[in-house]
Amino acid sequence: MSVLIAGTVALDSIHTTSQIHNELLGGSAAYAGMAAALSGAGVQLCAIVGTDFPEAHRTLLTSRGINLENVDVVEGRTFRWTGRYHDDMNHRETLDVSIDVLEKFNPRLTVDAASAKVVLLANMSPDNQLDVLNQLTARPFVIADSMDLWINIARVRLEELMKRVDLFVINEDEARIFMDERNLVTAGHRLREMGPKYVVVKKGEHGALLFGPGGFFTTCAYPLQKVSDPTGAGDTFAGGMAGYLASLGPAEITFADLARSVVYGSVLASFTCEEFGVKRLGMLTAGEAAGRLAEFRSYTTF
Amino acid sequence: MSVLIAGTVALDSIHTTSQIHNELLGGSAAYAGMAAALSGAGVQLCAIVGTDFPEAHRTLLTSRGINLENVDVVEGRTFRWTGRYHDDMNHRETLDVSIDVLEKFNPRLTVDAASAKVVLLANMSPDNQLDVLNQLTARPFVIADSMDLWINIARVRLEELMKRVDLFVINEDEARIFMDERNLVTAGHRLREMGPKYVVVKKGEHGALLFGPGGFFTTCAYPLQKVSDPTGAGDTFAGGMAGYLASLGPAEITFADLARSVVYGSVLASFTCEEFGVKRLGMLTAGEAAGRLAEFRSYTTF
Numbered sequence: 001m002s003v004l005i006a007g008t009v010a011l012d013s014i015h016t017t018s019q020i021h022n023e024l025l026g027g028s029a030a031y032a033g034m035a036a037a038l039s040g041a042g043v044q045l046c047a048i049v050g051t052d053f054p055e056a057h058r059t060l061l062t063s064r065g066i067n068l069e070n071v072d073v074v075e076g077r078t079f080r081w082t083g084r085y086h087d088d089m090n091h092r093e094t095l096d097v098s099i100d101v102l103e104k105f106n107p108r109l110t111v112d113a114a115s116a117k118v119v120l121l122a123n124m125s126p127d128n129q130l131d132v133l134n135q136l137t138a139r140p141f142v143i144a145d146s147m148d149l150w151i152n153i154a155r156v157r158l159e160e161l162m163k164r165v166d167l168f169v170i171n172e173d174e175a176r177i178f179m180d181e182r183n184l185v186t187a188g189h190r191l192r193e194m195g196p197k198y199v200v201v202k203k204g205e206h207g208a209l210l211f212g213p214g215g216f217f218t219t220c221a222y223p224l225q226k227v228s229d230p231t232g233a234g235d236t237f238a239g240g241m242a243g244y245l246a247s248l249g250p251a252e253i254t255f256a257d258l259a260r261s262v263v264y265g266s267v268l269a270s271f272t273c274e275e276f277g278v279k280r281l282g283m284l285t286a287g288e289a290a291g292r293l294a295e296f297r298s299y300t301t302f
Numbered sequence: 303m304s305v306l307i308a309g310t311v312a313l314d315s316i317h318t319t320s321q322i323h324n325e326l327l328g329g330s331a332a333y334a335g336m337a338a339a340l341s342g343a344g345v346q347l348c349a350i351v352g353t354d355f356p357e358a359h360r361t362l363l364t365s366r367g368i369n370l371e372n373v374d375v376v377e378g379r380t381f382r383w384t385g386r387y388h389d390d391m392n393h394r395e396t397l398d399v400s401i402d403v404l405e406k407f408n409p410r411l412t413v414d415a416a417s418a419k420v421v422l423l424a425n426m427s428p429d430n431q432l433d434v435l436n437q438l439t440a441r442p443f444v445i446a447d448s449m450d451l452w453i454n455i456a457r458v459r460l461e462e463l464m465k466r467v468d469l470f471v472i473n474e475d476e477a478r479i480f481m482d483e484r485n486l487v488t489a490g491h492r493l494r495e496m497g498p499k500y501v502v503v504k505k506g507e508h509g510a511l512l513f514g515p516g517g518f519f520t521t522c523a524y525p526l527q528k529v530s531d532p533t534g535a536g537d538t539f540a541g542g543m544a545g546y547l548a549s550l551g552p553a554e555i556t557f558a559d560l561a562r563s564v565v566y567g568s569v570l571a572s573f574t575c576e577e578f579g580v581k582r583l584g585m586l587t588a589g590e591a592a593g594r595l596a597e598f599r600s601y602t603t604f
Contacts, residue, residue, distance in 0.1 A: 185527045206508040220522040225487045259604045
């Protein structure tokens, strides 16, 4: 089945304690789209870039089978983000953000994109997410991701969005802030009470929690020895989930399907962390992903 | 099969943001012994207490089927520990330690205790652990736990111990300090190179990692909504592992056995966190433990 991924496409500059990489392909939709494409589902990306967006980045996306018809190119500079990781890669500091063309984003979906069966509203403003949601025509399974920024400055719109999505994905720190609750199990249940049928709380290197009607699932993450750059891991995770769910065909999505999609998304995210930006994801094969999934299963079976 | 648990028996005073409890039964051997006893294995405790040790605590231990023949009672005050937890229960502050009779600890095992088939050298000084180890007569499966204090002040003796045990258990912060390595997978492999056939890195609410020859296993922890007091969770975990392994009978312990013991120990530790001190563990039934283990399996199956 087809997947629509709406979000940001960015040029990321990333500083770690040992390296600096400038103007890498980044943004929630870029990571999520490349992750979703791995499952073989037809991926449509909805985003906006400036006229300065490098052709090499565009070529990488299309080479992964991603349809860019819904990526607007407008006069101006592409959205840029600069961040820094310290020794503890679980936390990062934003050094600079240049919104630029993102301010003009006014998503208008093609008929094909609007009829996708699985939709990921990747991290971007709730206004843009709602705008995409309002154009959907095929009663899709809708996943929404977000971030602390929107919890802080656009909470009402975010809550409006949550009432209308099937699955809401959020990371642990954000879940705690959003629900003003330290305990993640309690926070997860409370998030569900805000509307979404399912909630996933992402815990980075510690895995994820899935909450649903009458069901709970938890998984650890694939244990990495080398973490070069965790940027985009959460977007990869959500995109991996969307791609996995789209690969299942038209039957109704079950809790067990979602649990498997969480593990699959988490395994894809582990690849993203191994190299800077989308480098590892951009060369990942479905066979490698399946191999690591099998390895993860053997690591966790008791 | 029989289990010998050697460690400390203490009187713990525990402060959290909402409660203070004074002179609770505590110490590594108390928690580990009660956890090990749940599996139905005959548990012998080896420790030292002062003449002030409350009869009620002694009664609780014996009521759980724990043999106290190897618990010395000597003139003086029982070892006392006072600690405080803040909002983040993953870290605690030691407010006071009174070693008292612990300084006189000179473990001398009975013939029965010396011939145990599974031995847990729970957290105490490496000198005491080696002293117990030197008295063992039945080629047992030996587990050793430790803490940051001994890494800092008794590293050479701890390293000597590690060469002679089958399984070394350590928490994540201590593993990082000990190996001067942030990555836990790398730290776990390096710890194995120091001697023990198996290493477990405990990650508290995030579960545990198990390293063995040619094998790796990881599990998350049972997700708790209420954490009253995590004191003793690590000791409960190690004791639960020892009890589980002892319940298996005389066949050689496999990596799969150890993986299951890690999950079982982790599930028992979750009970310990629910109430102050050994309160929850002291009333836990094998049926409740089995029920939560089954629940955990359903939460993690994909």
